[in-house]
Amino acid sequence: MSTTSPSTASTAATRPGPLLSVRELQVHFPTQDGLVKAVDGLTFDLEAGKTLGIVGESGSGKSVSSMAIMGLHRGTNAQVSGEIELAGVNLLDISADEMRRKRGRDVSMIFQDPLSAMHPYYTVGNQIAEAYRVHHSVSRKIAKQRAVEMLDRVGIPTPEKRVNDYPHQFSGGMRQRAMIAMGLINDPGLLIADEPTTALDVTVQAQILDLLQDLQREFNSAVIIITHDLGVVAEMADDVLVMYAGRAVEHGPCKEILTHPEMPYTWGLLSSVPDLSGDTGARLVPIPGNPPSLLNPPSGCAFHPRCPHRDKVPGDLCRTELPLLVPGERGGHHTKRCHLPNPDAIYATEVLPEIAPDLAVERAKEL
Amino acid sequence: MTNETINQPIEGDPDDMAVAPRIEGHSAAVAPADAKPILEVDGLRMYFPVKSPGLIRRTVGHVQAVDGVSFQVAEATSLGLVGESGCGKSTTGRLITRLYEPTAGAIRFEGQDIAHARAGELKPLRREIQMIFQDPYTSLNPRQTVGSIVGAPLVIHKVLPKDKILPRVQELLEIVGLNPEHYNRYPHEFSGGQRQRIGIARALTLQPKLLVADEPVSALDVSIQAQVINLLQDIQNEFGVAFLFIAHDLAIVRHFCPEIAVMYLGKIVEIGDRESIYTNAHHPYTQALLSAVPDVKQAAAGGRLERIRLQGDVPSPINPPSGCRFRTRCPIAQEICARHEPPLLQIGRKHKVACHFPGRLGEAPREPLTAGLLGVDSEGRPDPGASPSTDLVEQPGYADTWFDLDNKSIGRA
Numbered sequence: 001m002s003t004t005s006p007s008t009a010s011t012a013a014t015r016p017g018p019l020l021s022v023r024e025l026q027v028h029f030p031t032q033d034g035l036v037k038a039v040d041g042l043t044f045d046l047e048a049g050k051t052l053g054i055v056g057e058s059g060s061g062k063s064v065s066s067m068a069i070m071g072l073h074r075g076t077n078a079q080v081s082g083e084i085e086l087a088g089v090n091l092l093d094i095s096a097d098e099m100r101r102k103r104g105r106d107v108s109m110i111f112q113d114p115l116s117a118m119h120p121y122y123t124v125g126n127q128i129a130e131a132y133r134v135h136h137s138v139s140r141k142i143a144k145q146r147a148v149e150m151l152d153r154v155g156i157p158t159p160e161k162r163v164n165d166y167p168h169q170f171s172g173g174m175r176q177r178a179m180i181a182m183g184l185i186n187d188p189g190l191l192i193a194d195e196p197t198t199a200l201d202v203t204v205q206a207q208i209l210d211l212l213q214d215l216q217r218e219f220n221s222a223v224i225i226i227t228h229d230l231g232v233v234a235e236m237a238d239d240v241l242v243m244y245a246g247r248a249v250e251h252g253p254c255k256e257i258l259t260h261p262e263m264p265y266t267w268g269l270l271s272s273v274p275d276l277s278g279d280t281g282a283r284l285v286p287i288p289g290n291p292p293s294l295l296n297p298p299s300g301c302a303f304h305p306r307c308p309h310r311d312k313v314p315g316d317l318c319r320t321e322l323p324l325l326v327p328g329e330r331g332g333h334h335t336k337r338c339h340l341p342n343p344d345a346i347y348a349t350e351v352l353p354e355i356a357p358d359l360a361v362e363r364a365k366e367l
Numbered sequence: 368m369t370n371e372t373i374n375q376p377i378e379g380d381p382d383d384m385a386v387a388p389r390i391e392g393h394s395a396a397v398a399p400a401d402a403k404p405i406l407e408v409d410g411l412r413m414y415f416p417v418k419s420p421g422l423i424r425r426t427v428g429h430v431q432a433v434d435g436v437s438f439q440v441a442e443a444t445s446l447g448l449v450g451e452s453g454c455g456k457s458t459t460g461r462l463i464t465r466l467y468e469p470t471a472g473a474i475r476f477e478g479q480d481i482a483h484a485r486a487g488e489l490k491p492l493r494r495e496i497q498m499i500f501q502d503p504y505t506s507l508n509p510r511q512t513v514g515s516i517v518g519a520p521l522v523i524h525k526v527l528p529k530d531k532i533l534p535r536v537q538e539l540l541e542i543v544g545l546n547p548e549h550y551n552r553y554p555h556e557f558s559g560g561q562r563q564r565i566g567i568a569r570a571l572t573l574q575p576k577l578l579v580a581d582e583p584v585s586a587l588d589v590s591i592q593a594q595v596i597n598l599l600q601d602i603q604n605e606f607g608v609a610f611l612f613i614a615h616d617l618a619i620v621r622h623f624c625p626e627i628a629v630m631y632l633g634k635i636v637e638i639g640d641r642e643s644i645y646t647n648a649h650h651p652y653t654q655a656l657l658s659a660v661p662d663v664k665q666a667a668a669g670g671r672l673e674r675i676r677l678q679g680d681v682p683s684p685i686n687p688p689s690g691c692r693f694r695t696r697c698p699i700a701q702e703i704c705a706r707h708e709p710p711l712l713q714i715g716r717k718h719k720v721a722c723h724f725p726g727r728l729g730e731a732p733r734e735p736l737t738a739g740l741l742g743v744d745s746e747g748r749p750d751p752g753a754s755p756s757t758d759l760v761e762q763p764g765y766a767d768t769w770f771d772l773d774n775k776s777i778g779r780a
Contacts, residue, residue: 231661272593286593
């Protein structure tokens with residue numbers, strides 16, 4: 001059972017503080033055309049039982065950083081540096097063997113597309129039981145029993161029959177449930193969900209989000225949920241981290257970020273999705289342009305070529321100098337990477353009236 | 368307050384943004400009252416045969432992908448088709464572009480039934496009805512330049528002489544907000560959003576009257592989705608194109624379409640104008656769909672809303688449930704739902720619903736409203752005393768009279 005090395009086990013139990021602590025994480029890929037800085041200096045903490053939502057467009061580095069936490073860049077030519085401390089152990093220092101013992105037990109992951117994440121040739125039960133037997137020396141029979149229990153827990157009807165089915169016999173929602181069962185069978189402290197509901201319909205998405213929340217409460221796991229859907233983040237996350245071009249551009253408590261965003265990129269994300277009660281006569285306000293190339297990122301703030309507010313910053317600061325991720329006007333927990341001097345006022349007067357006129361009126365009354 | 372949002376002062380990357388047309392006003396989002404229907408679909412059915420394995424491939428069943436769908440699309444407006452995957456919305460789109468030949472039913476485009484038109488008859492039709500596909504990565508030929516992709520319809524239909532094609536292609540690229548100098552580039556040199564613009568340019572080449580847009584933005588990043596939606600609205604305003612807009616994202620459909628049809632397992636369960644569907648939904652499935660959408664604002668106010676949890680998955684369309692197809696997941700299903708299929712009943716000026724117990728959320732009637740019309744008692748057994756109503760034939764459009772559920776009377780236009 002206990003196969004982890006003594007050093008890791010002892011520190012894990014005693015050390016207080018966050019479960020996961022990522023410091024200055026960099027993931028760089030050398031390519032023929034140059035160095036791709038997929039993640040460039042990412043720092044965040046996550047406590048047990050809490051949920052962190054990572055939001056960003058494709059290519060912003062959200063999946064790459066979560067793969068670094070899983071240690072999935074080992075054996076590739078990626079250059080990973082910084083610190084990823086999970087329960088007091090720096091995952092970047094330990095050997096591949098030690099990482100393998102942690103993977104699935106201390107940290108596990110569920111993927112976006114459950115059909116391609118499961119092996120088509122093995123039964124679902126077989127794959128879930130295998131995940132259990134890797135970390136527990138038990139017989140096949142007991143492992144299978146455990147797989148049935150987990151399938152039952154994630155809400156698969158008649159699990160003792162479905163455990164012998166192949167992945168293609170499951171529907172999309174059921175496959176995602178089976179993936180969750182596989183991810184949680186070893187009761188990991190940290191679960192990374194990479195776009196867990198993007199491939200699913202809204203009604204099934206709601207089921208899966210409910211299930212994830214229930215299970216998180218039951219197992220007290222920390223969850224990182226990676227998504228591009230701010231609605232999902234709003235429902236699930238305690239903290240939100242907005243990523244752009246490999247860097248965190250805004251980080252703070254979920255409610256704070258969604259009601260008082262201070263970074264123009266977050267404003268853009270909020271204003272480019274219509275919502276179910278908005279004014280249909282209004283135009284959507286897209287973020288102009290395209291996401292930048294990571295081979296040759298823009299100078300200064302990576303968002304400046306697409307930023308509609310850069311002329312409000314004195315001098316040519318946006319183009320020349322990378323802003324630091326520092327606390328904004330609203331206190332220490334809410335950090336942002338932007339030069340704008342008075343973002344909350346700009347948001348209230350210029351952005352909010354466009355995306356939510358009703359809220360803007362309320363806000364004006366408060367002031 | 369809302370009018371301030373029309374003008375958008377942002378100018379981005381000149382390659383991508385600067386040449387996109389900026390048009391004020393939003394006729395796209397409003398349906399004109401007296402618009403003529405350009406497309407009328409009546410009782411459309413598409414059954415795909417399921418063959419047995421082995422040498423003799425007998426037909427052992429049918430996937431009832433689309434089973435009796437009727438609707439109208441008026442000129443220069445948009446009808447949204449929403450529903451879960453497998454509900455038949457994409458098949459409906461492909462039937463209308465006649466990529467499939469329907470099993471039964473009529474597709475009347477400008478009065479002409481095209482449901483069984485032959486290839487020769489279809490060719491002129493292709494000029495009028497075009498399609499925008501979901502995946503911009505697989506719907507463009509990687510070995511052709513953008514110029515030949517966008518110009519191909521002109522060559523096929525012999526609309527322009529060869530030397531006039533290039534200027535027209537460049538004009539089209541400009542309309543969709545791409546740099547006209549890029550006509551000799553290949554699709555891989557463009558980003559996802561730009562490729563979708565190429566797909567839109569290709570669909571516009573022949574100046575169609577109807578565009579079938581099958582999930583045109585779901586493969587794109589959120590920040591790019593808004594660009595493409597705005598482009599489609601501009602195109603509609605400028606060229607007066609009607610859209611059949613197929614999507615699963617309810618918020619985007621609400622933004623784009625003044626009229627929406629909700630599909631479930633090959634049937635329309637509720638159809639109506641935007642107000643009726645989004646604020647006055649009477650079908651439990653529509654209500655569940657709406658409540659399942661995660662919303663940024665609601666969570667910013669704190670916590671998650673109580674939602675209607677639909678149990679399980681969509682049943683197989685090979686062997687759909689008897690009676691009402693939604694009954695296996697419906698929170699208010701009763702005996703009659705298993706015995707009889709609910710007719711699509713008009714309950715408002717522009718609002719039809721197919722349910723035995725139609726009502727606002729939490730206000731569904733106890734007794735089936737449709738029992739008298741179908742000539743059965745409240746549990747669905749034949750009632751010798753009642754006579755079934757004869758005027759329950761489903762029509763594509765809306766009638767002038769309807770059943771007013773609030774006043775229990777007949778409403779009139």
